Amino acid sequence: MTRKEQKEERRQQILLTALELFVKRGYHDTKITDIAEAVPMSTGLMFHYFGSKEDLLTELVKMGMRGPGSVEGKVGVSPDVYLLSFLKQMFSFAKDQPWVFNMFVLMGQVRRPGMPEEARKLASSVNALAPTVSLIKKGQKEGLFHKGDPDTMARCFWASVQGIMEEMAVDPEMKYPDPEWIVAILK
Amino acid sequence: MTRKEQKEERRQQILLTALELFVKRGYHDTKITDIAEAVPMSTGLMFHYFGSKEDLLTELVKMGMRGPGSVEGKVGVSPDVYLLSFLKQMFSFAKDQPWVFNMFVLMGQVRRPGMPEEARKLASSVNALAPTVSLIKKGQKEGLFHKGDPDTMARCFWASVQGIMEEMAVDPEMKYPDPEWIVAILK
C-alpha cells in the first residue's frame, strides 16, 4: 500500500501549502496556480487530488474540525486559568507548529461573509461558543469574571482572539501579546 | 450647477450602497451587478461614475480617511476614559449612522491580505496606531494601564475592536458589548 500512502502524503502536502497561502494572502487572492507552484506540482495535478479549489478549502475545514481546537474546560481547573493556558498554547504553536496556528486563523476566516458557502456552513456549524459560554458562567459564579451576557462575552472574547491572531499571521514581526491581556476582557 | 450636484449625490449613493454590501457580504462576493441592482441603476452606468470596482473601493477608503476616524486624545482627558468614549460613540453609530460603523469595519478589512493593492496600501498608510500608542504610554505613566510594549498593546486593542465590530456587522442580532470589557485589555 505504499502507493496509497504516497498519495495521502501528497494530499497532506497540498493541504498544508494551501493553508499557509490562504492565511497569508487570503483565499481569493490565492490562485490554484500559486498553490501548485508552491507545492510544487503542475496545475492540472491539483485536480487529481482535489475536485476543486472549494473542495480544497472544505477539506481544510474538515481537518480543522477534527483537530484539537475545542475549549472544553476540565473539571477542577478554574475558567480563567483554563482560557489562559489555551491562549498560551496557541501562541506557542505560532512558533513551532505554524500550521496549528494557521488552522485556527483559517477556521475563523472561513466563517466570514464572502467565503464559499459549503466551507462556510461547515465551519459555522461547530459551535465553538457553547463550551466557552459555560466556562464563562462558571467563572462568573466564582466571581472571577465580570457581569454581562455570557454569550456576548464569549463572542467578544473569540472575536478579539481572532482579530489578534490574524494580525499576527499577517505580520510575523509582531511581538506576541500577553495572554493575560486578552483574558482581561472577561475580568 | 444642479447637474454637478446631482452627479455628486448619485456618486454618494453608490458609495454608500457599496459600503454596506462590501461589509455585509465581503468585497469579493459583491458583484458590480449586486451594487447596481441595490442602488438601483444599470450595470453599465456604474462605470460612468467609477472607473472600476477597485476604484470604487479606493474611493471608499479615501472617504474613510477624511472621516472623523482618528483617535487623537485631548489634553486633560484621561486615556482610558478617552478610548472608552470612542468605543461608546462607535457602538452608538452602529444604530443611527451605520455607515460610520461600516466604514470603520471596512477600513480594517481593506488592510488585510487579498484585498486590492491600491486600496490596501492607502488604508495601511494611515498609521492609526501612533495616537493610540502615545495614549497608552500616557496611561501607563499614570498607572491606569498595565505594563507591556505599547505598540503591541495598541495593535491588540485595535485588532480586538476590529474583530468585535466585524462580528457585529455580520450579525446585527448580536447584543452590544460593554466598551469597558474591551478597554480592559489595557488595564
Add this chain to the structure above:
DNA sequence: TCGTTCATTGAATCTGGATTCAATTTAACA
C-alpha cells in the same frame, strides 16, 4: 519483460464577472 494502473504535465477550454460601447432618453439652457 509486458501490460495495466496511477501520477503527472501543460496546453486548450470554459466561465463568471468586470468592462465597453453604440444606441436611446432626459433635461438644462439658448
Add this chain to the structure above:
DNA sequence: TGTTAAATTGAATCCAGATTCAATGAACGA
C-alpha cells in the same frame, strides 16, 4: 422649441483563472 451635453441602458466583449483532458512517464504485479 431646438440643440446639445450628460445620464442611462443592456447586450456584446474581454479576461483572469478555474477546470478539463489527451498524451506521456513511471512503477507495480504477473
